[in-house]
Amino acid sequence: MMIVYPVRRLVMRRRLPFLSLIVALVCSAGPEAQRGAGKGEWSTYGGDAASTKYSPLDQIDRRNVKQLKVVWRWESPDNALVASHRRELPILPAAFKATPVMVNGVLYIKTSMSEAAAIDAATGKTLWTFDPETWQRERPANTGFNARGVAYWSDGKDARIFLPTGDARLWSIDAKTGRPVEGFGLHGAIDATEGLRRPVPRKDIQLMSAPLVVGDVVVIGSVVFDGPRYQLAPPGDVRGFDVRTGRELWQFHTIPQEGELGNDSWHNGSWRYTGAANAWGLLSADPELGYLYIPTGTPTNDYYGGHRQGNNLFAESIVCLDARTGRRVWHFQFIHHGLWDYDATAAPVLVDINVDGRPIKAVAVVTKQAFAYVFDRVTGQPVWPIEERAVAKGSAPGEWYAPTQPFPTKPPAFDRQGVTVDDLIDFSPELRKEALQILQDYVYGPIFEPPSVIGDGKKGTILVPGAGGGANWHGAGVDPETGVLYVPSRTAPTIVQLAKPDPSTSDFNYLRGGNQGLRGPQGLPMFKPPYMRLTAIDLNTGTHKWMIPLGDGPRQRVIDLGLKDPGPLGGGAYTGPLVTKTL
Numbered sequence: 282m283m284i285v286y287p288v289r290r291l292v293m294r295r296r297l298p299f300l301s302l303i304v305a306l307v308c309s310a311g312p313e314a315q316r317g318a319g320k321g322e323w324s325t326y327g328g329d330a331a332s333t334k335y336s337p338l339d340q341i342d343r344r345n346v347k348q349l350k351v352v353w354r355w356e357s358p359d360n361a362l363v364a365s366h367r368r369e370l371p372i373l374p375a376a377f378k379a380t381p382v383m384v385n386g387v388l389y390i391k392t393s394m395s396e397a398a399a400i401d402a403a404t405g406k407t408l409w410t411f412d413p414e415t416w417q418r419e420r421p422a423n424t425g426f427n428a429r430g431v432a433y434w435s436d437g438k439d440a441r442i443f444l445p446t447g448d449a450r451l452w453s454i455d456a457k458t459g460r461p462v463e464g465f466g467l468h469g470a471i472d473a474t475e476g477l478r479r480p481v482p483r484k485d486i487q488l489m490s491a492p493l494v495v496g497d498v499v500v501i502g503s504v505v506f507d508g509p510r511y512q513l514a515p516p517g518d519v520r521g522f523d524v525r526t527g528r529e530l531w532q533f534h535t536i537p538q539e540g541e542l543g544n545d546s547w548h549n550g551s552w553r554y555t556g557a558a559n560a561w562g563l564l565s566a567d568p569e570l571g572y573l574y575i576p577t578g579t580p581t582n583d584y585y586g587g588h589r590q591g592n593n594l595f596a597e598s599i600v601c602l603d604a605r606t607g608r609r610v611w612h613f614q615f616i617h618h619g620l621w622d623y624d625a626t627a628a629p630v631l632v633d634i635n636v637d638g639r640p641i642k643a644v645a646v647v648t649k650q651a652f653a654y655v656f657d658r659v660t661g662q663p664v665w666p667i668e669e670r671a672v673a674k675g676s677a678p679g680e681w682y683a684p685t686q687p688f689p690t691k692p693p694a695f696d697r698q699g700v701t702v703d704d705l706i707d708f709s710p711e712l713r714k715e716a717l718q719i720l721q722d723y724v725y726g727p728i729f730e731p732p733s734v735i736g737d738g739k740k741g742t743i744l745v746p747g748a749g750g751g752a753n754w755h756g757a758g759v760d761p762e763t764g765v766l767y768v769p770s771r772t773a774p775t776i777v778q779l780a781k782p783d784p785s786t787s788d789f790n791y792l793r794g795g796n797q798g799l800r801g802p803q804g805l806p807m808f809k810p811p812y813m814r815l816t817a818i819d820l821n822t823g824t825h826k827w828m829i830p831l832g833d834g835p836r837q838r839v840i841d842l843g844l845k846d847p848g849p850l851g852g853g854a855y856t857g858p859l860v861t862k863t864l
Contacts, residue, residue: 323383326430326491327756331631332565334758335860342863353405359394362416379428380491384440389456391428391491395446397454409459413446413470421447421487422506429563429754430491432499434524441465441524443499445488449473451501453527466527473503473520476529478538481505481515490754493564493573495604497524500573502560509556510787512588514581517559521607531607535559535577535595542609543594548681551589556581558596562626562754565644567658572610573602574631574644574658578624583748584732584777585620585791590681592617597625599646599654601661611661615648617683620675620731622748622775623649627756631658634764634820645759645820647752647768650728651696652689653818665691665823675731677779679790686729691823695816696746696770697808699727704745704808706801708844715802723776723799732777732793740796741778745808749773755857764820767858769831771813771851772806774799803842805835811851815858 321338328334341349359374374393381390381400387408388400395415399408416426425447432443433456440456450472453465461469473488474481485506492501498521505515519533535558537543544552558580565574580589580596597616602609616623630645644658655664669685697704705716724733724742733742750773757768780794801807811830819826834852839845 322385323381324433325382325493326380326432326563327565327628330493330495330566330568332563332628332756333630333632333761333860334756334858335761337862339862341861346864355400355405355407357392358396358398358410358412359392362394362396362412366416373426375425375427377428379430382431382433384433384435384456387456389431389433389442391431391444393426393428395426395428395444395448397431397442397444397452397459399442399456399459411444411452411454411459411461413444413448413450413452415447415450418448419484421489421504422485423487423504423508424489427489429489432492432494434494434499443492443494443524445490445492445501447487447489449483449486449488449503451488451492451499451522451527453524464526471522471527471529473501476520476532477518478516478532478534479513485515490561490563493566494524495566495568495571495573498522498530498604499524500564500604502562502564502575504561505557505559507557507583509581510782510789510792512581512788513554514556517557517561517578519560519575519602519607521604530605533575533600533602533607533609535600536580537594546592546594548590551591555589555593558593561624563628563756565629565631566604567631567642570659571604572658573604574629575600575602576625576627576629576646578626579616579619579622582789582792583619583622584793585677585779585789586618586681587677587679587790590618592683593619597623599625599629599644599656601658613654613656613661613663613667613687615646615652615654615687616650617686618681620680620682621650621729621744621777623751625649626754627752630757630759630766632759632761632764632766632820634664636664636821636823643820645757645766647695647757647766647770649746649748649751649753651694651698651746651751651770653692653695653757653766653768654687654689655692655820655823663689664820665689672729673726673731675733676737677732677734677791680731682731692818692820693825695768695818695825695828696751696814697772698745699730700725700743700745700774700808706805706807706809708805708839708842708847712802712805712842716807719800719802719807732779734779734791735781735795739778741776743799743807744775744777745772746770747773747775749775753855755855758858758860759820760860760862762862765826766818766820767860768816768818769813769856769858770816771855772808772811774807804838810834810847811849813851813853813855 444452453462778795779791830851832853834850
């Protein structure tokens with residue numbers, strides 16, 4: 282069996298580019314393994330439309346995983362591109378985060394610079410590359426030159442690769458030749474800046490994550506500029522296009538327009554100008570039902586909502602759509618009037634479970650706030666009750682605070698939520714005392730503690746798990762045979778302090794400002810470990826089976842301070858799961 286994954290290695294000398302590689306590993310398991318690998322195609326970003334990230338292959342297990350060896354390496358064409366244009370164009374790719382799809386023994390991948398490539402999975406030989414020359418335009422919104430992946434479609438005769446690019450285009454490429462499909466859009470591409478309900482500068486929108494194909498519809502979300510200084514911001518609508526022609530079939534307004542369901546959750550006409558609430562992460566689908574499952578993000582701006590009063594549907598929600606028409610089937614909002622940058626961005630995971638003898642076609646969504654929300658994916662009914670509980674009200678001038686937020690009764694949270702004194706580091710009494718002194722400088726409390734304003738005598742509000750914590754876009758994986766969900770997560774405290782911007786540069790009342798870092802005692806984190814973890818959740822019962830720290834984290838720092846070896850504390854590279862029958 283072969284495993285293929287991308288690697289980014291940062292070359293330390295400044296004149297050299299990022300070295301982007303794909304590494305293929307093979308385990309010596311004999312002829313049976315080679316034949317079995319043919320059944321292990323990975324046709325979408327998440328392995329299948331359900332985003333299970335599961336492979337039924339069983340040749341690699343705990344006994345032989347250490348025998349994996351590198352059989353080939355593939356270097357991204359980005360490296361040559363950057364080297365050849367270093368003098369005239371100050372371009373630099375970000376991390377090589379794309380997951381290749383594999384169909385009929387061929388890998389298809391998107392590079393950080395939005396190039397596409399086809400690679401022989403057995404040999405690592407490049408079959409073709411396609412360069413849409415995105416690098417000749419402005420730096421893409423938010424993440425820069427970045428990548429997640431591509432989508433594959435075939436009707437049995439034609440086969441196409443759908444390439445999303447940093448300059449907001451969706452290309453249709455012939456999977457055999459690597460050439461654009463002339464009949465798709467304009468010369469093989471559609472321009473995602475066109476057809477929106479208001480004009481959007483190209484620098485403020487990009488297509489980063491892999492599209493999703495459901496039947497003959499290719500669906501895209503988008504990344505929009507995440508740090509706007511003005512209330513009028515790019516919309517985050519989700520769109521469906523005909524896979525053959527590129528003709529737009531539908532748009533779903535994540536911020537409902539006049540006359541649409543949810544419009545009344547945007548007070549004082551704020552739906553007219555507020556942006557984002559976009560699906561910048563990954564999508565899932567049930568092809569048999571013809572349903573799409575879309576996670577959405579925070580509306581502008583992330584930490585102050587005085588200009589968008591109300592609950593703000595369909596931001597920070599899961600929305601189920603009919604893939605053919607874009608019609609809303611059901612939805613659930615995870616956060617009312619978000620003030621914490623807790624985007625829903627992980628691909629919803631579809632799995633069939635059995636709860637108290639009742640079979641359920643389920644969908645589970647893991648979130649930054651460290652909850653897993655589980656629904657009947659046909660009806661949208663929660664599998665276990667989700668309670669509206671009272672949360673704290675802040676004091677930011679002009680802000681509107683939702684009085685309650687949804688709390689699942691099952692499963693329990695899979696990472697640390699909120700801050701109490703009991704959460705402080707305790708490797709030694711001295712470290713704990715120092716952490717307690719640091720804590721007094723901040724506002725803290727349970728999850729959904731509102732952001733504070735500069736000038737209140739504190740250095741800001743500590744948010745935990747934090748905007749980069751919990752389960753992010755990497756998402757979860759599931760074993761469809763057991764219904765066990767595997768969730769990697771981390772504790773990444775965010776400090777938020779609201780500041781009045783210069784009126785000449787912004788029309789918001791408040792933006793995030795001031796101190797944005799949290800330094801713990803002696804170079805250690807403020808709170809108890811683990812700082813990164815993997816949790817196994819039985820979706821049939823809504824209970825945790827086990828949790829382990831992921832990585833050593835600051836373990837060596839504790840030892841260097843002359844303290845007892847604490848064992849793995851969790852921390853390091855943050856990545857998504859791959860679940861197999863045996864691992």
